[in-house]
Amino acid sequence: xxxxxxxxxxxxxxxxxxxxxxxxxxxxxxxxxxxxxxxxxxxxxxxxxxxxxxxxxxxxxxxxxxxxxxxxxxxxxxxxxxxxxxxxxxxxxxxxxxxxxxxxxxxxxxxxxxxxxxxxxxxxxxxxxxxxxxxxxxxxxxxxxxxxxxxxxxxxxxxxxxxxxxxxxxxxxxxxxxxxxxxxxxxxxxxxxxxxxxxxxxxxxxxxxxxxxxxxxxxxxxxxxxxxxxxxxxxxxxxxxxxxxxxxxxxxxxxxxxxxxxxxxxxxxxxxxxxxxxxxxxxxxxxxxxxxxxxxxxxxxxxxxxxxxxxxxxxxxxxxxxxxxxxxxxxxxxxxxxxxxxxxxxxxxxxxxxxxxxxxxxxxxxxxxxxxxxxxxxxxxxxxxxxxxxxxxxx
Amino acid sequence: xxxxxxxxxxxxxxxxxxxxxxxxxxxxxxxxxxxxxxxxxxxxxxxxxxxxxxxxxxxxxxxxxxxxxxxxxxxxxxxxxxxxxxxxxxxxxxxxxxxxxxxxxxxxxxxxxxxxxxxxxxxxxxxxxxxxxxxxxxxxxxxxxxxxxxxxxxxxxxxxxxxxxxxxxxxxxxxxxxxxxxxxxxxxxxxxxxxxxxxxxxxxxxxxxxxxxxxxxxxxxxxxxxxxxxxxxxxxxxxxxxxxxxxxxxxxxxxxxxxxxxxxxxxxxxxxxxxxxxxxxxxxxxxxxxxxxxxxxxxxxxxxxxxxxxxxxxxxxxxxxxxxxxxxxxxxxxxxxxxxxxxxxxxxxxxxxxxxxxxxxxxxxxxxxxxxxxxxxxxxxxxxxxxxxxxxxxx
Numbered sequence: 172x173x174x175x176x177x178x179x180x181x182x183x184x185x186x187x188x189x190x191x192x193x194x195x196x197x198x199x200x201x202x203x204x205x206x207x208x209x210x211x212x213x214x215x216x217x218x219x220x221x222x223x224x225x226x227x228x229x230x231x232x233x234x235x236x237x238x239x240x241x242x243x244x245x246x247x248x249x250x251x252x253x254x255x256x257x258x259x260x261x262x263x264x265x266x267x268x269x270x271x272x273x274x275x276x277x278x279x280x281x282x283x284x285x286x287x288x289x290x291x292x293x294x295x296x297x298x299x300x301x302x303x304x305x306x307x308x309x310x311x312x313x314x315x316x317x318x319x320x321x322x323x324x325x326x327x328x329x330x331x332x333x334x335x336x337x338x339x340x341x342x343x344x345x346x347x348x349x350x351x352x353x354x355x356x357x358x359x360x361x362x363x364x365x366x367x368x369x370x371x372x373x374x375x376x377x378x379x380x381x382x383x384x385x386x387x388x389x390x391x392x393x394x395x396x397x398x399x400x401x402x403x404x405x406x407x408x409x410x411x412x413x414x415x416x417x418x419x420x421x422x423x424x425x426x427x428x429x430x431x432x433x434x435x436x437x438x439x440x441x442x443x444x445x446x447x448x449x450x451x452x453x454x455x456x457x458x459x460x461x462x463x464x465x466x467x468x469x470x471x472x473x474x475x476x477x478x479x480x481x482x483x484x485x486x487x488x489x490x491x492x493x494x495x496x497x498x499x500x501x502x503x504x505x506x507x508x509x510x511x512x513x514x515x516x517x518x519x520x521x522x523x524x525x526x527x528x529x530x531x532x533x534x535x536x537x538x539x540x541x542x543x544x545x546x547x548x549x550x551x552x553x554x555x556x557x558x559x560x561x562x563x564x565x566x
Numbered sequence: 567x568x569x570x571x572x573x574x575x576x577x578x579x580x581x582x583x584x585x586x587x588x589x590x591x592x593x594x595x596x597x598x599x600x601x602x603x604x605x606x607x608x609x610x611x612x613x614x615x616x617x618x619x620x621x622x623x624x625x626x627x628x629x630x631x632x633x634x635x636x637x638x639x640x641x642x643x644x645x646x647x648x649x650x651x652x653x654x655x656x657x658x659x660x661x662x663x664x665x666x667x668x669x670x671x672x673x674x675x676x677x678x679x680x681x682x683x684x685x686x687x688x689x690x691x692x693x694x695x696x697x698x699x700x701x702x703x704x705x706x707x708x709x710x711x712x713x714x715x716x717x718x719x720x721x722x723x724x725x726x727x728x729x730x731x732x733x734x735x736x737x738x739x740x741x742x743x744x745x746x747x748x749x750x751x752x753x754x755x756x757x758x759x760x761x762x763x764x765x766x767x768x769x770x771x772x773x774x775x776x777x778x779x780x781x782x783x784x785x786x787x788x789x790x791x792x793x794x795x796x797x798x799x800x801x802x803x804x805x806x807x808x809x810x811x812x813x814x815x816x817x818x819x820x821x822x823x824x825x826x827x828x829x830x831x832x833x834x835x836x837x838x839x840x841x842x843x844x845x846x847x848x849x850x851x852x853x854x855x856x857x858x859x860x861x862x863x864x865x866x867x868x869x870x871x872x873x874x875x876x877x878x879x880x881x882x883x884x885x886x887x888x889x890x891x892x893x894x895x896x897x898x899x900x901x902x903x904x905x906x907x908x909x910x911x912x913x914x915x916x917x918x919x920x921x922x923x924x925x926x927x928x929x930x931x932x933x934x935x936x937x938x939x940x941x942x943x944x945x946x947x948x949x950x951x952x953x954x955x956x957x958x959x960x961x
Contacts, residue, residue, distance in 0.1 A: 179605040190607040190825055198604055202597060205780075209593055210574040212585040213908050246641075249824025253800045276824065279805040283797065379825060385600075387782075387826040402678065404799045405648045410674040429644025429671065430585055430774060431782040432830065513608050 173545040175449055183550045185514040187541035188329070188357060188490050191380040196445045197438055201385050204434040216433070221416065223437050224426060230440040231390055234454075235376070236365030240417075241398075243391050243425035244436045248356035250404055251375025251391035252277045252323070254425070255352050256284040258402040259321055263289030268314055268322035268349065270295045274329045275521050277354050281323055293319065297333075299494055299519070299537070300482040304336035307486075312343045321350045326376075327357035330521040330537050332490035333482060334362060341370050350397075357381065359390075360446070361489055362458060366392045373397065379435065381489075381543075383442040388435035393421060403428060449544060457544060461489035464542040468551045472540075475555050492539040494519060495562055500536040506561045512554055515539050568940040570844055578945045580909040582936035583724070583752060583885050586775040591840045592833055596780050599829040611828070616811065618832050619821060625835040626785055629849075630771070631760030635812075636793075638786050638820035639831045643751035645799055646770025646786035647672045647718070649820070650747050651679040653797040654716055658684030663709055663717035663744065665690045669724045670916050672749050676718055688714065692728075694889055694914070694932070695877040699731035702881075707738045716745045721771075722752035725916040725932050727885035728877060729757060736765050745792075752776065754785075755841070756884055757853060761787045768792065774830065776884075776938075778837040783830035788816060798823060844939060852939060856884035859937040863946045867935075870950050887934040889914060890957055895931040901956045907949055910934050 175194045178184050184192065193201075208215040224244060232239035245251045261267075261284070269281055271294050285292045295314045301307050311324070322344050326337050341351045352373040358364055360381030366374055371392070378388040393401055398421040403409070409424035447453040450460065466484060469491045476493050495503070495516070504516040519535040538558075540551060570589045573579050579587065588596075603610040619639060627634035640646045656662075656679070664676055666689050680687045690709045696702050706719070717739050721732050736746045747768040753759055755776030761769055766787070773783040788796055793816040798804070804819035842848040845855065861879060864886045871888050890898070890911070899911040914930040933953075935946060 177601070177604045182606055182609075184606070184608075186608050190611050192607055193604050195604075198600065202600070205593070205597070206572070209572045209588050209590075211577055211579070211908065212587055213579075213581050213910075214577075214903075216585050218903075246826050247824035249802050250800055275806070276802040276822075279803065280801040283801045283805060377825070385827060405645055406675040406678045407644050407671040408674065410678060411670070427671075429642035430772070431641050432780060432827065435827065508609075508613075513606065515608075 172449065176545050178545065181511060183512050183553060185512060185540045185546065185550060185554065187543040187546075188332075188380065188539065189515060190386065191377075191383065192543070192545070193385050194383050194442070194445050194449075197383055197385065197442045200441045201434050201438050204437055205432075208434065216430075220433055220437075221418075224433070225416065225418070227436055227439040228422075230443055231378070234364070234382075234443055235359060235390070235392065236367055237392055240419055240422070241366070241392055241395060243393070243422045245375065245389050245391050245403075245425060246387045246428075246431070247379070247389045248354060248375045248377050249276050249280070251373075251389060252352065252354055253280045253404040254391065255373045255375070255401065256280050256323070257404055258400065259284075259350075260400065261288040261290045261320065264318060265290045265320045266316055266318040267292050268295065268311070268319050269293070270297050270311065270324065270328075271520050272297050272328040272331050272333065273323060273325055273521070274354060274356065277323065278521075291318075297331075299331050299492070301333070301486060303483060304339060304485055308336055308339045308343055311340050312347065315344065315347045315349055319347070319349050321352060323352045323354060326353050326355040326374075327361060327488045327490070329357065330492060330517045330519055330539065332488060332492040332539050333486050334488040335486070337371070338369055345370070357488070357490075360454070360458070361461075363455070378439055378442065382439070383446045384438045385435040387432070388439065391425065405429060458489070461542045461544070462487065464546065464548065465489045465491050467548055468540060468542060471548075471551060471555070475559070489542045490539055491542075492537045495536050495538055497535055498562070500534065503536070503538075503561060507558075510557045510561065512557070514554065567844065571940050573940065576906060578907050578948060580907060580935040580941065580945060580949065582938040582941075583727075583775065583934065584910060585781060586772075586778065587938070587940070588780050589778050589837070589840050589844075592778055592780070592837045595836045596829050596833050599832055600827075603829065611825075615828055615832075616813075619828070620811065620813070622831055622834040623817075625838055626773070629759070629777075629838055630754060630785070630787065631762055632787055635814055635817070636761070636787055636790060638788070638817045640770065640784050640786050640798075640820060641782045641823075641826070642774070642784045643749060643770045643772050644671050644675070646768075646784060647747065647749055648675045648799040649786065650768045650770070650796065651675050651718070652799055653795065654679075654745075655795065656683040656685045656715065659713060660685045660715045661711055661713040662687050663690065663706070663714050664688070665692050665706065665719065665723075666915050667692050667723040667726050667728065668718060668720055668916070669749060669751065672718065673916075685715075686713075692726075694726050694887070696728070696881060698878060699734060699880055703731055703734045703738055706735050707742065710739065710742045710744055714742070714744050716747060718747045718749060721748050721750040721769075722756060722883045722885070724752065725887060725912045725914055725934065727883060727887040727934050728881050729883040730881070732766070733764055740765070752883070752885075755849070755853070756856075758850070773834055773837065777834070778841045779833045780830040782827070783834065786820065800824060853884070856937045856939070857882065859941065859943065860884045860886050862943055863935060863937060866943075866946060866950070870954070884937045885934055886937075887932045890931050890933055892930055893957070895929065898931070898933075898956060902953075905952045905956065907952070909949065
């Protein structure tokens with residue numbers, strides 16, 4: 172499978188999760204778009220782009236299970252999160268809910284908005300490897316208070332690599348009158364998605380991680396009843412531009428945030444097709460194959476890391492995280508790089524506040540491996556041949 | 567000169583101003599960066615990128631005349647404008663100042679913030695072709711009221727193509743205690759810039775118009791005394807990430823707004839070198855040559871368009887705008903496209919509010935031509951061979 176990518180053969184690349192990796196066929200397509208753009212930038216960006224975006228947005232809507240009118244293209248999930256948090260109506264005394272597994276960047280956005288609006292933040296502590304989905308749902312719902320308005324919940328957590336029971340969490344929170352913003356940075360192309368069935372008020376997901384598009388390609392799904400008041404993080408022409416060809420004000424406001432390179436958005440349809448053709452069973456097979464590999468890897472690592480319980484199948488996506496003995500995350504990461512492995516070692520818990528955290532300092536840490544089509548089981552066996560000797564503490 | 571670009575030979579391309587056009591050598595460099603990125607995305611984006619951005623930011627700081635520590639890279643000027651307006655401390659009753667030539671997207675951002683914070687907006691009406699710089703300065707300063715806190719002023723206006731006397735406006739506004747945000751979307755590479763000498767509190771400029779970088783490349787200059795409170799439109803890791811290698815919190819907060827394609831930022835230094843090597847006299851010659859061509863074109867068009875006075879040399883950048891008889895802007899634009907000319911015809915005045923404006927409707931309109939190295943005088947002569955017969959009203 173590795174022949175579909177252009178990854179450096181000097182590395183065993185076990186970090187699809189951070190920035191993805193673009194299949195060579197998608198790279199070539201994007202490159203041809205860039206050439207076309209430079210032949211006549213105005214024709215490309217002003218006259219031809221809108222219809223091409225419509226086509227790609229429609230393909231994406233089919234892929235993630237929603238009406239295309241409820242979807243807007245954004246550069247990344249962080250942008251989607253900032254837009255929802257920044258325009259959500261909050262008053263002093265209102266409360267926001269988040270878990271302690273939330274991705275640092277988005278937790279920062281939440282904290283900034285809370286500070287700005289005088290809202291309070293409740294942080295639900297989740298175990299690194301919960302015993303069941305119910306345990307997670309109960310912990311989240313128990314933290315709801317009368318003033319809780321909005322919850323920010325990861326679909327797949329970054330550092331701990333947990334597939335959270337999003338549907339059950341959303342249902343439970345809705346039952347308590349709390350709106351839900353799902354941070355699906357790692358979701359699309361990683362697990363099957365159906366926005367309608369999931370029922371979140373807002374869901375933002377990256378296409379540039381597991382769907383194989385170039386970076387700078389993501390979406391924001393918003394239920395129709397919230398589209399009127401929601402504003403993008405960057406206000407531009409869309410606020411008053413005439414609406415044409417069935418686009419909604421919501422889409423018009425989000426999809427032009429000043430001049431940038433739109434070619435990553437224009438690769439959505441091709442990326443879905445290219446990746447989907449790599450195995451006979453298409454996307455369902457890709458996602459199941461990657462998760463099956465992750466289960467194998469979890470069991471394998473659970474043997475090696477004594478005392479570390481594996482997470483349950485239901486909560487395991489195509490990434491596996493293990494807690495390491497406390498130590499210097501970045502030092503270990505660089506030792507692994509020197510040994511030819513690209514694998515992230517992250518501070519745990521993930522929020523690196525306060526600002527005074529010293530890089531290279533000792534802290535809790537997790538090691539995360541990703542499982543994408545170009546990986547096979549031998550990659551993780553080879554990792555385990557070197558990891559024990561590189562960890563600066565007994566496993 | 568046209569050999570340095572890859573523009574379609576079927577078109578006479580007279581619209582450098584809207585989206586720029588990337589020289590082929592810069593395209594090739596960017597393409598090589600993209601390939602490198604896909605060989606090892608994590609090495610490229612997490613380990614190598616920061617130092618490369620430092621190098622490009624330093625080259626840009628030298629180019630625009632400021633300390634590199636007062637500069638942050640952003641995707642486009644609209645992002646810079648939104649960030650400053652969104653975090654500027656405003657209270658109900660405060661007033662914002664803007665001219666009626668302001669670019670629609672940024673005017674929208676201003677209106678949105680004013681609405682959000684309960685501030686009022688004063689709009690200075692400027693003539694399409696002011697008789698002198700003093701006239702502009704006086705009109706702007708006369709509009710200042712006791713409650714005026716911040717002015718948003720174009721350096722080079724978009725529709726009317728005026729090089730406003732920014733330094734004099736800034737000095738005058740500072741004398742009245744008003745902070746100044748300069749929208750320099752068209753500034754860098756178009757006119758010589760010196761941030762220190764100009765003295766604006768905030769200046770945001772695109773590198774992807776007149777400097778020749780790929781799109782998605784711009785900067786925000788902020789005077790040191792404002793850097794502490796200023797927040798980016800998109801909050802991410804930078805809010806609490808450890809600071810390393812001399813980067814400031816201001817830069818760290820702005821330069822990572824979630825995963826995107828950073829290669830346009832990585833082309834700044836190369837674009838400065840590539841463009842600067844096209845003529846013997848480098849950038850000073852490019853800018854003077856383009857403005858000299860614009861003066862010629864203005865005089866030529868002034869003859870053809872009876873009753874239309876040309877703008878004074880001092881206020882003329884490398885673009886020339888003329889007011890046409892009222893009519894349908896988009897219809898005329900498309901007729902020009904059919905005739906092989908890429909030249910924008912824009913509604914005048916530029917703010918297309920209210921939302922109900924019908925595309926294709928009758929309105930005031932201006933035609934703007936740009937003058938870049940790949941253009942020569944014959945391009946405008948050929949335009950004038952067809953324009954009179956395409957305008958749906960007597961000139």
